[in-house]
Amino acid sequence: MKKTYLAALVVALLFVLWMLSGQIGTDGERAPAPSLAESRDSMLRQREDSPMAVRVRNLDAELQRALIAVRGRTEVNRRVAVRAETGGLVAALPVEKGDVVRAGDILCRIDAGSRPARLEESREAVTVAELEFEGVQKLEQRGLVSATGVATARARLATARADLRQRELDLSYTAIRAPFDGIVETRPVEIGDFLQAGQVCAEVLDPDPLLLAGQVSERDVARLQIGDPGTGRLLTGERVSGVITYVAQAAHPSTRTFRVEVAVPNPNASLRDGITTEIQLPAEEHLAHHVPSSVLALDDLGELGVRIVDADDRVQFVRIRVIRDTADGLWVTGLPETVRLITVGQELVVPGEQVRAVPEAERPLPIDMSETPTRLDATAATRSGGDDGAGQP
Incomplete structure (x- = not known):
């Protein structure tokens, strides 16, 4: 019985030693996995003899204005909130909300009450004071009235005239008028309401010109000048253009941005207040290239750029800066004045790789792009090749 246990123990030890020998042998024979740079270099060497074909577009720089x-x-x-300058009951409301008004049109009329009677009283008082002053002047010429009497009569006349003027104004204040041409936005009173001096009769808007108002950053504010053109695309779909009429001198205390205003003609009041708008403000001019957005890529540092083909038919990655966005592409700076831009196949090549540049005007590329391995596929193939020598015992 003991011999059976001993034999089983020997077999188990031999099996364990056999398994350990396979692991040790594998660690000693397995080649280290190549780095990404080594894989790329290996792929480049494999492609030197048969360069990949890429489609290129020949571009020349053009003078373009940057847009903020x-x-x-x-x-x-x-x-403007038009307020009452005297108190009284609202007797008439000649306008409604949304009405177009001209400067001087009556918005609200307050009941005159006893104001006309008091005005007539003041006129009579002025007449009496004028007659008294004339009589005193005649008596002064005859030496019958002192200078003090003349001064007193003159003061009474001035007081009567001032009182008359005040009552004329008080009566005129019963007609509350529009301060400028515009549109009645609100009218918070109704006939029979009692308006006190200082209360709002109506709010009037002046929609022409309409302002496109936004905030620009500290970096961009120095690039703008009053009188420069500006355009806007309203959320409602309209596209408008005007000129910059105001650039703030002081930054907003919270956002550190500067207010800018673009005045847009709006004679028919077709454009409304408070609509979200994308404002585009032209800045300085640059030599730029127009590229499709599909060719943009990022380098290892996350910088935006494109891939081009240099004079030696090698791929180069060039960083760019977008200065203008259009419906069919981007205007960018940072490229040589004349450049061959890769438009097809840019995802399959790496900087430094030798390629065969095919202009867009020529026939289709002589390769099947769907069958061409990507860089990741090539890297995986290289790494798997390094594992071929490591086998299980």
Whole structure:
């Protein structure tokens, strides 16, 4: 019985030693996995003999103006809450909300009450004071009235005239008028309401010109000048253009941005206040290239750029800066004045790789792009090749 246990123990030890010998042998024979740089170099060497074909577009730089994009909103040129200057009952409301008014049109009329009677009383008082003053002047010429009497009569006349003027104004204040041409936005009173001096009769807006108002950063504010053109695309779909009429001298205390306003003609009041707007403000001019957005890529540091083909038919990655966005591409700076831009196959090549550049005007590429391995596939193939020598015992 003991011999059976001993034999089983020997077999188990031999099996364990056999397994350990396989692991040790594997660790000693397995080649280290190549790095990404080594895999890329290996792939480049494999492609030197048969360069990959890529489609290129020949581009020449053009003079283009950079655009500063600002998110903002529309604002009316003026907004005034027209207030009563005297108190009384509202007797008439000649306008409604939304009505177009001209400067001087009556917005609210307050009941005159006893004001006309007091005005007539003041006129009579002025007449009496004038007659008294004339009589005193005649008596002064005859030496019958002292200088003090003349001064007193003159003061009474001035007081009567001032009282008359005050009552004329008080009566005129019963007609509350529009201060400028515009649109009645609100009218918070109704006939029969009692208006006190200082209360709002109506709010009037001046929509022409309409303002596109936004905030620009500290970096961009120095690039703007009053009188420069500006455009806007409203959320409602309209596209408008105007000129910069205001650039703030002081930054907003919280955001450290500067207010800018673009005045846009709005004679028919078709553009409304408070609509979200994308404002584009032209800045300085640059030599730039127009590239499709599909060719943009990022380098190892996360910088934006494109891949081009140099004079030696090798791929180069060039960092760019976008200065303008259009419906069919981007205007960018940072490229040589004349450049061959890779437009097809840029994802399959790496900087430094030898390629065969095929202009867009020629026939289709002589390769099947769907069958061409990517860099990741090539790297994986290289790494798997390094594992071929490591086998299980």
